[in-house]
Amino acid sequence: MTTAAxxxxxxxxASQVSEVVTDELSLLAASTDRSGSVAAGLPLAVVRAHSIADVQAAMRVASAHRVPVVPRGAGAGHLVVDLSAMDRILELDPVDExxxxxxxxxxxxxxxxxxxVGLRYAPDPASAAICSIGGNVATNAGGLRCVKYGVTREAVLGLDVVLADGTLIHTGRRTMKGxxxxxxxxxFVGSEGTLGIVVGAxxxxxxxxxxxxxxxxxxxxxxxxxxxxxxxAAARRLPSMLEFIDRRCLEAVDRFAGTRYAERGDALVIAQADGPAAATEIEAIAAILGKEATWIEQGVDEESSDRLVETRRQVLPAIEAEGSWFIEDICVPRSRLAEAVDRISEISDRHGVRTYTLAHAGDGNLHPVIGWDPSPDDVPGVMPPAETAAGDEIFALAIELGGTTTGEHGVGRLKQKWLEPEIGADSIDLQHRIKAALDPLGILNPGVGF
Incomplete structure (x- = not known):
C-alpha cells in the first residue's frame, strides 16, 4: 500500500471509529500473538473497537479500500481490529442459565x-485466565473439562457477527432448542475470523x-x-476431566515449580469427577487408575483437588521457561492414544528434537509441544528445520491414525497443506464458495484456514 493510500x-x-492507532509501538504489539508467531511486517493500523458500530465502520472502510482485516491478531499490511476493549458481560440470567x-x-x-449465581461457563482452556470468548468462538476452543461438557460449540446458542461489508447479523437464539x-x-464457530467478526455471544x-x-x-x-x-472409558465412567502428562512435561514442571513428579513415573494421569455423585465416581475412577499405578493420590476436598489439577496448568508456563517452543494440536481416536504418544516419541528421537506431550486423554486430543534452545539464527515465529520436519510427521501421523491435524487450535496458516489430505478437495472447494458468498473481496483474515 502506498503512503498516500x-x-x-x-x-x-479516524472519522468513523472511536479509536485508531498507528504508532510503531502499538503496531509492533499487534504484529505478534501468544503463539510466538511474528508477521513479516507491521499492520497498516489498529482499530481499538469500543462498540459494534466501531467494528461495522472499520469493515465498511476496509471494504472500500480493499484492505485485509485481521481480528485481534498479527497482520503485515493488514488492518487489525482489536476487540479487547469490548469486554462487558451484558446479561447473566440464572433462570434461563x-x-x-x-x-x-x-x-x-x-x-x-x-x-x-451458582452457575459455570463449562469450556475451560488451560489459558482460561487470558483467553477471550471471541477467541474461544473463533477456534472452537476445548479445554480440560471438554470430556464431559464438550467444546465451545456446545456452549454457544447464538452470535452477533459483523460481515465483511459491515452488515450486522444475529444467528441462533436464547433457547436451548431451535x-x-x-x-x-x-x-461461524471455529471459522477463525475468515467469515465474519464475532461481536457478541x-x-x-x-x-x-x-x-x-x-x-x-x-x-x-x-x-x-x-x-x-x-x-x-470402557467402564462407562464419566470424568469431568481426564488429562495425560508425559515425563518430559513432568520434568519441566519439577524444574519450574520445585516439585518431584518425575520421580513417580514416566506419565501422570489426572482425573476429576463432579456433581452430587462425585465422591462415588472418583472412587470408581481411582480404583481403575490404581491397578498399574506407581503412585496415586485422591483429593479429599476441593482445595486438595485444585492442587492436583494445578500440575496440569503449570505445564505450559514450565515449558515456556525452558526456551523456544511451539504447541502442536492433534486429535486421534481414544483407542489409539498410546500408539500416538509412542509414535510421537519415536519421531522426536529420530529427528533429535525435544517434544513434551500432554493430552486431553478423555477425547484423544494431544498437544505435543516442540521445544528448542533459542539461537541467533532463529527466524521469529518459525521452527528450525529439524523441528519443522518432526512437526510435519506428527500431522501426518494424526491422519494415519484416523484423527485430525487440529482438535481445538484451528488450521491457521501452519496446517493448510494438511487440510486437503484430511477433508478432501471437494470439501475445500465448497468452503471456498461459502467464503466467497460472505466475503467476496476476500479481506477477512486472508491466508488463514482453508
Missing part, C-alpha cells in the same frame, strides 16, 4: 461471574457442581497410563 485509510477510519457477552470478555472472568433456518451459529451456562473431586496417578510407562485411560 495508507494515509487515506487512516483518515477515513445463559450469559450474553462481548467478545473481549475473558473466559475465567465469565466463569467467576457465573459462579456468583431449528429455524440453517445453523449459521455452528458455521449468547452462551449456555451449566449448574455449578456441588462437589468436585480429583484423583492423580503416576505410571511406569506411557502404555500403562493409556491403558488406564481407556479402561475408564
Amino acid at each position: 495508507q494515509i487515506s485509510l487512516v483518515n477515513d477510519l 445463559i450469559a450474553v457477552v462481548e467478545p473481549g470478555v475473558l473466559n475465567a472472568r465469565l466463569d467467576a461471574a457465573a459462579a456468583e 431449528v429455524a433456518g440453517l445453523d449459521l451459529t455452528a458455521l 449468547t452462551l449456555r451456562l451449566k449448574p455449578r457442581p456441588v462437589s468436585t473431586l480429583t484423583a492423580s496417578a503416576a505410571y511406569a510407562s506411557v502404555a500403562a497410563a493409556a491403558r488406564a485411560c481407556a479402561e475408564i
